[in-house]
Amino acid sequence: xxxxxxxxxxxxGRYPALNKVDLEIADGELLALLGPSGSGKTTLLRTIxxxxxxxxxxxxxxxxxxxxxSAAARxxxxxxQQYALFKHMTVAKNIAFGLDVRKGKDKPSxxxxxxxxxxxxxxxxxxxxxxxxxxxxxxxxxxxVALSRALAVQPSVLLLDExxxxxxxxxxKSLRRELRRVHDATGVTTIFVTHDQEEALELxxxxxxxxxxxxxxxxxxxxxxxxxxxxxxxxxxxEANCFEGQxxxxxxxAGPLGLPASGVREGSATAYVRPHDFVLDDGGFEVRVxxxxxxxxxxxxxxxxxxxxxxxISASRAEATRFQGTVKIAxxxxxxxxx
Amino acid sequence: xxxxxxxxxxxxxxxxxxxxVGVVMAFLALVLILPLAAVFVEALRKGLGPALxxxxxxxxxxxxxxxxxxxxxxxxxxxxxxxxxxxxxxxYEFRGKALLITLIDLPFSVSPVVAGLIYVLIFGxxxxxxxxxxxxxxxxxxAVPGIVLATVFVTFPFVARxxxxxxxxxxxxxxxxxxSMGASGLYTFWRVTAPNVRWxxxxxxxxxxxxxxxEFGAVSVVSxxxxxxxxxxxxxxxxxxxxxxxxxxxxxxxLLCLLAVVTLVLKTALEVGAPGMRGRGGH
Ligand SMILES: Nc1ncnc2c1ncn2[C@@H]1O[C@H](COP(=O)(O)OP(=O)(O)O)[C@@H](O)[C@H]1O
Ligand SMILES: [Mg+2]
Numbered sequence: 001x002x003x004x005x006x007x008x009x010x011x012x013g014r015y016p017a018l019n020k021v022d023l024e025i026a027d028g029e030l031l032a033l034l035g036p037s038g039s040g041k042t043t044l045l046r047t048i049x050x051x052x053x054x055x056x057x058x059x060x061x062x063x064x065x066x067x068x069x070s071a072a073a074r075x076x077x078x079x080x081q082q083y084a085l086f087k088h089m090t091v092a093k094n095i096a097f098g099l100d101v102r103k104g105k106d107k108p109s110x111x112x113x114x115x116x117x118x119x120x121x122x123x124x125x126x127x128x129x130x131x132x133x134x135x136x137x138x139x140x141x142x143x144x145v146a147l148s149r150a151l152a153v154q155p156s157v158l159l160l161d162e163x164x165x166x167x168x169x170x171x172x173k174s175l176r177r178e179l180r181r182v183h184d185a186t187g188v189t190t191i192f193v194t195h196d197q198e199e200a201l202e203l204x205x206x207x208x209x210x211x212x213x214x215x216x217x218x219x220x221x222x223x224x225x226x227x228x229x230x231x232x233x234x235x236x237x238x239e240a241n242c243f244e245g246q247x248x249x250x251x252x253x254a255g256p257l258g259l260p261a262s263g264v265r266e267g268s269a270t271a272y273v274r275p276h277d278f279v280l281d282d283g284g285f286e287v288r289v290x291x292x293x294x295x296x297x298x299x300x301x302x303x304x305x306x307x308x309x310x311x312x313i314s315a316s317r318a319e320a321t322r323f324q325g326t327v328k329i330a331x332x333x334x335x336x337x338x339x
Numbered sequence: 340x341x342x343x344x345x346x347x348x349x350x351x352x353x354x355x356x357x358x359x360v361g362v363v364m365a366f367l368a369l370v371l372i373l374p375l376a377a378v379f380v381e382a383l384r385k386g387l388g389p390a391l392x393x394x395x396x397x398x399x400x401x402x403x404x405x406x407x408x409x410x411x412x413x414x415x416x417x418x419x420x421x422x423x424x425x426x427x428x429x430x431y432e433f434r435g436k437a438l439l440i441t442l443i444d445l446p447f448s449v450s451p452v453v454a455g456l457i458y459v460l461i462f463g464x465x466x467x468x469x470x471x472x473x474x475x476x477x478x479x480x481x482a483v484p485g486i487v488l489a490t491v492f493v494t495f496p497f498v499a500r501x502x503x504x505x506x507x508x509x510x511x512x513x514x515x516x517x518x519s520m521g522a523s524g525l526y527t528f529w530r531v532t533a534p535n536v537r538w539x540x541x542x543x544x545x546x547x548x549x550x551x552x553x554e555f556g557a558v559s560v561v562s563x564x565x566x567x568x569x570x571x572x573x574x575x576x577x578x579x580x581x582x583x584x585x586x587x588x589x590x591x592x593x594l595l596c597l598l599a600v601v602t603l604v605l606k607t608a609l610e611v612g613a614p615g616m617r618g619r620g621g622h
Binding site for chain 2: 049050051070071072076080081082084085086087088097098101102149153
């Protein structure tokens with residue numbers, strides 16, 4: 001199912017939650033909606049689901065206008081932020097709900113429903129837990145139930161709102177892989193919301209970055225990380241050192257830092273340098289190393305430049321010993337944006 | 340840390356604990372248990388026979404019947420509308436919501452006598468609809484409809500008050516999940532919303548019922564005190580008492596108390612049976 005969102009706008013009171021959002025999601029794609037809290041991710045997801053209706057613009061499913069169609073008519077599978085499992089129903093009943101509500105010849109037989117529930121439980125590795133109640137499950141297990149409940153209706157599109165938000169780090173990691181596996185196994189077009197850039201970059205085919213109700217950039221994880229189109233994306237995706245400075249004569253300067261900045265408007269500007277883009281360089285500027293901390297394969301260095309600004313550098317583990325006292329560094333790559 | 344204290348601040352000395360618990364117990368005994376016991380003692384002062392006679396007399400039986408009828412109408416009515424009001428307040432955003440919440444509390448803040456008078460003003464002979472009602476031979480005041488209306492008014496908040504916080508806490512996502520999977524509004528209500536609030540609903544219904552059977556003030560104003568016709572149990576107790584028929588008065592009062600005790604037992608059973616009812620957290 002291809003999903004097209006055309007200049008969708010949505011206001012709550014006078015506050016615009018979505019501002020002329022355009023987005024196209026390809027069939028079978030796994031797309032992440034990434035953005036800080038309050039940026040409109042949930043609103044956009046709910047608009048796609050038919051749980052919220054836009055003030056202007058269109059939502060198309062395979063070219064067909066579904067802007068004001070109900071959620072049920074769109075056949076979406078929605079995984080809510082807090083899962084919204086039916087507390088008084090068993091896991092099996094929860095998963096079967098979407099099939100149980102059907103009427104007439106659309107409704108599968110009891111045997112068929114039971115088999116389908118079994119298959120889904122197996123898919124999310126919860127076999128044998130069908131008779132439990134949601135309160136008897138761990139957070140990660142509840143999440144899996146919510147996922148299989150959404151998949152039970154064989155949705156045309158699977159929508160997940162911060163699916164791993166309420167889980168601890170380890171469970172989160174394994175569930176991420178799980179979602180990828182389920183997506184690959186079912187091939188269903190999937191959109192998930194997250195404010196965790198690591199999650200988005202690891203999991204998604206493409207990432208759409210939202211800020212204040214507008215899409216800042218859409219691209220593959222590599223694109224948004226390595227070629228951020230806006231200052232916001234650069235600051236939000238991946239780690240970055242931020243420098244406020246001036247551009248003149250095609251060069252950016254901020255204190256001791258000088259960078260090529262061809263094509264950037266003259267005047268005040270902001271430069272972002274990733275920690276791993278700072279390298280030891282005798283032609284560079286001096287910094288004092290405050291702390292070099294080895295963690296796994298990387299060395300994280302906290303340093304202070306001559307004018308007092310703090311700089312974070314990321315180097316390989318082997319280089320740890322070279323970051324001592326005062327060293328000279330240079331940025332081998334930077335992103336400069338006119339203010 | 341200089342002074343290490345092994346005693347927490349709330350760990351008062353034993354004598355204080357005994358004193359406080361003792362005072363509370365004595366107070367409860369004086370204010371609650373003693374009057375309740377007195378009712379039964381007075382009722383049985385001349386033995387069981389006269390007490391049973393007092394209850395088993397046509398006027399008393401008519402009063403019991405009227406009380407049960409009133410509760411049987413008022414309670415389901417308020418259960419349904421309380422549920423609707425709670426649903427509207429908890430699940431939808433609309434203008435005038437704050438006003439609606441205030442209105443729901445009105446019967447609690449207005450004196451029951453005033454509530455009764457309102458109905459007299461509206462439906463009484465001199466009231467707004469007085470002439471129309473007389474012309475069409477419909478009796479509201481000094482008749483069963485008036486008693487039911489007054490009772491409905493006075494007991495309206497119980498169910499709604501119980502359900503609003505419960506429903507607000509549960510939010511709308513379960514309903515949205517159901518609807519997004521193709522469930523109709525009614526199906527969603529019966530299969531998702533209702534089971535989630537059933538304990539709170541029953542609790543509210545019990546309280547509502549207790550008050551419906553016990554209401555005196557509002558009903559007294561609209562009833563007209565016609566023996567065997569418009570007397571509810573509480574009114575009947577008063578009449579007997581004013582006629583110095585103490586055994587009769589206390590016998591009927593004892594019956595009312597028994598109804599209250601049954602209600603309390605049911606309520607306790609509910610609280611034990613429904614995990615999380617008291618904390619309202621539930622699941
Ligand atoms: N039902 C609502 N009523 C009023 N404001 C809302 C509502 N839902 C969302 N908003 C506002 O719209 C903005 C975007 O919200 P949301 O889509 O939930 O952001 P996100 O999911 O990215 O955190 C926020 O500022 C939020 O306060
Ligand atoms: Mg959100």
